[in-house]
Amino acid sequence: MNIDLTDTTSSQINTTLVQARRSIGSPAVGMVLTLVIVTDEGNHYDALKAASEASKQHPSRILVVIRRPGRSPRDRAMARLDAEVRVGSDSGTGETVLLRMHGELASHAYSVVLPLLLPDAPVVVWWPDDAPEHPSEDKLGTLAQRRITDASATEDPIGTLRLRGRTYAPGDTDLSWTRLTPWRSVLAAGLDQQSLKVRSATVEGESHNPSVELLALWLAERLRVHVERKVTEGPGITAVRMQTADGEICLDRADGALAELAVPGQPDRHVALHRRGTAELIAEELRRLDPDEAYESAVQYGTKEHGGAGGGSQGAKGTRARARSQSEEESAKQPAAAKKTARSATKKAAKK
Amino acid sequence: MTDAANPLRDALDRRLPRIAGPSGLVIFGVTGDLSRKKLMPAVYDLANRGLLPPGFSLVGFARRDWEHEDFAQVVHDSVKEHARTPFREEVWEQLSQGMRFVPGVFDDDEAFRTLKSTIEELDKSRGTGGNFAFYLSVPPKFFPTVVSQLKKHGLSEGGAGSWRRAVIEKPFGHDLPSAQQLNAVVHDVFNPDQVFRIDHYLGKETVQNILALRFANTMFEPLWNRSYVDHVQITMAEDIGIGGRAGYYDGIGSARDVIQNHLLQLLALTAMEEPASFGAKALLTEKLKVLNAVRLPRELGKHTVRGQYAAGWQGGEKVRGYLEEEGIDPKSKTDTYAAMRLEIDNRRWAGVPFYLRTGKRLGRRVTEIAVVFQRAPYSPFDATDTQELGQNALVIRVQPDEGITIRFGSKVPGTQMEIRDVTMDFAYGESFTESSPEAYERLLLDVLLGDANLFPRHQEVERSWEILDPVERYWDKHGKPEQYAAGTWGPEAADEMLARDGRSWRRP
Numbered sequence: 095m096n097i098d099l100t101d102t103t104s105s106q107i108n109t110t111l112v113q114a115r116r117s118i119g120s121p122a123v124g125m126v127l128t129l130v131i132v133t134d135e136g137n138h139y140d141a142l143k144a145a146s147e148a149s150k151q152h153p154s155r156i157l158v159v160i161r162r163p164g165r166s167p168r169d170r171a172m173a174r175l176d177a178e179v180r181v182g183s184d185s186g187t188g189e190t191v192l193l194r195m196h197g198e199l200a201s202h203a204y205s206v207v208l209p210l211l212l213p214d215a216p217v218v219v220w221w222p223d224d225a226p227e228h229p230s231e232d233k234l235g236t237l238a239q240r241r242i243t244d245a246s247a248t249e250d251p252i253g254t255l256r257l258r259g260r261t262y263a264p265g266d267t268d269l270s271w272t273r274l275t276p277w278r279s280v281l282a283a284g285l286d287q288q289s290l291k292v293r294s295a296t297v298e299g300e301s302h303n304p305s306v307e308l309l310a311l312w313l314a315e316r317l318r319v320h321v322e323r324k325v326t327e328g329p330g331i332t333a334v335r336m337q338t339a340d341g342e343i344c345l346d347r348a349d350g351a352l353a354e355l356a357v358p359g360q361p362d363r364h365v366a367l368h369r370r371g372t373a374e375l376i377a378e379e380l381r382r383l384d385p386d387e388a389y390e391s392a393v394q395y396g397t398k399e400h401g402g403a404g405g406g407s408q409g410a411k412g413t414r415a416r417a418r419s420q421s422e423e424e425s426a427k428q429p430a431a432a433k434k435t436a437r438s439a440t441k442k443a444a445k446k
Numbered sequence: 447m448t449d450a451a452n453p454l455r456d457a458l459d460r461r462l463p464r465i466a467g468p469s470g471l472v473i474f475g476v477t478g479d480l481s482r483k484k485l486m487p488a489v490y491d492l493a494n495r496g497l498l499p500p501g502f503s504l505v506g507f508a509r510r511d512w513e514h515e516d517f518a519q520v521v522h523d524s525v526k527e528h529a530r531t532p533f534r535e536e537v538w539e540q541l542s543q544g545m546r547f548v549p550g551v552f553d554d555d556e557a558f559r560t561l562k563s564t565i566e567e568l569d570k571s572r573g574t575g576g577n578f579a580f581y582l583s584v585p586p587k588f589f590p591t592v593v594s595q596l597k598k599h600g601l602s603e604g605g606a607g608s609w610r611r612a613v614i615e616k617p618f619g620h621d622l623p624s625a626q627q628l629n630a631v632v633h634d635v636f637n638p639d640q641v642f643r644i645d646h647y648l649g650k651e652t653v654q655n656i657l658a659l660r661f662a663n664t665m666f667e668p669l670w671n672r673s674y675v676d677h678v679q680i681t682m683a684e685d686i687g688i689g690g691r692a693g694y695y696d697g698i699g700s701a702r703d704v705i706q707n708h709l710l711q712l713l714a715l716t717a718m719e720e721p722a723s724f725g726a727k728a729l730l731t732e733k734l735k736v737l738n739a740v741r742l743p744r745e746l747g748k749h750t751v752r753g754q755y756a757a758g759w760q761g762g763e764k765v766r767g768y769l770e771e772e773g774i775d776p777k778s779k780t781d782t783y784a785a786m787r788l789e790i791d792n793r794r795w796a797g798v799p800f801y802l803r804t805g806k807r808l809g810r811r812v813t814e815i816a817v818v819f820q821r822a823p824y825s826p827f828d829a830t831d832t833q834e835l836g837q838n839a840l841v842i843r844v845q846p847d848e849g850i851t852i853r854f855g856s857k858v859p860g861t862q863m864e865i866r867d868v869t870m871d872f873a874y875g876e877s878f879t880e881s882s883p884e885a886y887e888r889l890l891l892d893v894l895l896g897d898a899n900l901f902p903r904h905q906e907v908e909r910s911w912e913i914l915d916p917v918e919r920y921w922d923k924h925g926k927p928e929q930y931a932a933g934t935w936g937p938e939a940a941d942e943m944l945a946r947d948g949r950s951w952r953r954p
């Protein structure tokens with residue numbers, strides 16, 4: 095069931111949610127959290143799709159904050175809230191509200207979101223593309239237990255990652271970290287079998303991929319060794335090599351799906367390491383709502399190291415980097431020129 | 447293997463899943479239904495979720511003239527048909543490289559020699575490190591042969607630093623002596639700690655959630671005793687008949703098939719005291735303690751009931767009665783419905799009856815635990831106001847539609863004071879999506895990890911038979927099962943059994 099509200103308020107939206115639930119005859123399912131997605135018109139469709147998918151595992155109320163500050167001075171001066179309430183079959187397992195904040199209201203999203211949060215349930219804020227510099231100090235961010243950013247969807251992924259390290263607060267997390275979980279678990283399993291002392295390590299992957307950088311930081315932090323980065327064509331991370339006294343432990347994934355694990359003294363084996371979609375990443379994020387200390391140590395190890403050494407990777411911006419990050423598991427970022435046309439298209443799609 | 451030894455592991459890093467160490471799984475009776483519908487898909491799903499070690503190997507053993515490729519094809523088909531996660535070529539490739547098939551019968555020494563060399567070859571080519579679990583998906587009468595063959599060929603013990611485990615399925619015997627005998631046979635070859643008995647109910651999220659509900663919260667445990675609880679009903683109902691299992695089922699019956707294992711396990715989890723930890727040992731201690739406190743009613747004739755389904759209409763379909771099923775002796779006394787009242791002699795539960803019931807061809811398929819509370823000791827409302835009010839209840843729905851329901855009274859809107867039952871429902875999203883792991887996935891992973899807390903130990907199995915055996919003996923000597931129409935909630939005697947105590951069965 096879809097209900098459109100034009101020029102509305104939070105309290106009207108709340109009333110509508112209750113009415114919508116009643117009219118389809120179902121009481122609120124046991125929603126376990128409120129997920130706030132902060133995005134713009136061009137990106138909300140994909141983000142919402144992923145979140146709805148994830149809501150099957152974590153029934154939630156999804157609030158999509160779509161900022162439309164407007165271009166002309168007149169647009170910017172007026173403030174209007176339009177909402178689209180979706181309850182029932184087409185909105186995953188919970189409730190979804192799309193909030194379009196026009197004009198001045200775009201910078202006061204907090205006031206709209208606060209009354210719509212589920213009582214007493216955890217709040218997660220997700221910025222699928224550009225996130226504030228200090229997520230934890232952002233007005234919306236302060237509402238949340240968990241703040242999800244995605245460095246790979248930004249203009250300068252490596253620079254953003256460093257920024258995340260500098261401004262880290264408990265509860266922050268980044269999808270470039272989530273993408274690493276399968277890699278990290280296979281690497282940890284590789285070392286489970288024999289306790290080999292790692293002397294040095296190399297992470298290979300495409301440039302401008304924050305996951306490559308983060309994996310290198312994590313290895314450096316855990317193993318206390320120097321970790322080199324080697325740029326390859328991708329996709330994503332292509333290999334990790336760890337030098338030990340007995341030889342090299344190597345996890346090599348050339349094609350983005352099937353990897354080969356080589357451990358000294360053991361036969362080479364294949365490991366499936368497919369690249370996961372955003373829905374799976376978000377579902378993993380929503381599983382744990384406590385601060386992720388492992389991420390904290392890794393990403394902050396980054397800031398310290400980079401502060402001194404100036405970085406192991408190049409943080410150059412450019413169209414090439416943009417194209418790469420776009421291929422990273424979702425089309426998170428659209429080129430600005432395409433945005434305008436996409437805007438009207440996605441709007442139509444959303445109204446269906 | 448400890449966290450301290452591996453610098454990449456950190457207790458704070460809770461994203462990293464528990465991945466089994468290098469290992470392989472050998473399935474005996476790999477052509478069976480269970481293996482094709484549950485085990486193989488579970489292995490694939492585990493691999494797909496990245497929870498199996500690189501190099502994990504699967505060995506099938508059966509009496510078929512197959513090559514490794516034929517076996518891989520069978521697994522491929524069963525995975526495509528039954529796996530819950532999407533099929534991915536790269537995951538399949540990882541798995542299929544470690545698939546082997548050993549043809550043979552169980553008393554064939556040559557076949558076991560081949561099995562041994564297969565395992566040694568896998569250790570070399572796949573790095574399984576000598577760690578193998580043997581899954582005996584075969585009728586229990588073959589257990590002695592298989593385990594003694596494993597022993598004879600030196601397969602039951604790996605080298606230093608490796609493990610060999612045995613996984614067995616119910617039935618664990620059909621009475622106490624047979625269960626003891628079976629345990630003796632298996633324990634003669636495998637260390638008791640390395641024997642894993644599968645009770646797939648214990649792998650279900652909702653069953654594990656019983657412990658979370660009781661021991662992670664404060665609001666339920668204070669009520670969880672004789673001061674507030676009137677009685678407990680544990681139900682496992684099936685809507686299907688015996689299907690093609692006549693050979694197995696006749697002579698066994700529902701009490702041995704279900705009450706002895708599943709229902710007594712659910713009872714133990716519902717009634718036990720808080721364990722010191724969630725380790726296998728602490729759980730066993732508490733479960734065994736409460737099972738030891740279980741007492742049968744003195745008059746078994748009055749407080750136990752058995753039945754047999756008769757022909758009737760089940761959910762819009764005309765079905766045969768049990769005695770008319772193919773392969774069943776028309777004079778069979780086997781029960782397809784069993785209900786009994788048990789008491790628990792301890793301070794917490796004295797005087798609170800636990801009613802257990804199970805049956806085939808009942809109204810619908812449902813498993814639930816209903817804790818029914820006492821009525822309020824005094825009601826300030828008029829009797830007419832609360833006429834419609836039943837007893838408060840907390841229902842743990844194990845399957846299907848997993849969740850928890852709480853029933854309590856609420857005022858009906860209007861000028862009159864009228865109080866009626868309402869329910870509050872909890873259905874955790876995990877339970878109704880494709881992402882909820884199957885019980886077998888969890889249990890197989892636990893076997894490979896050596897984590898035994900979701901498996902009943904032999905002491906529990908033997909104690910459960912001790913509880914059930916007197917009932918079976920009584921039934922053997924007295925009368926025969928009452929017929930009940932298929933598609934109903936069991937024989938009338940079961941309703942009378944509760945009516946005698948002034949109670950009635952919940953309609954689940």
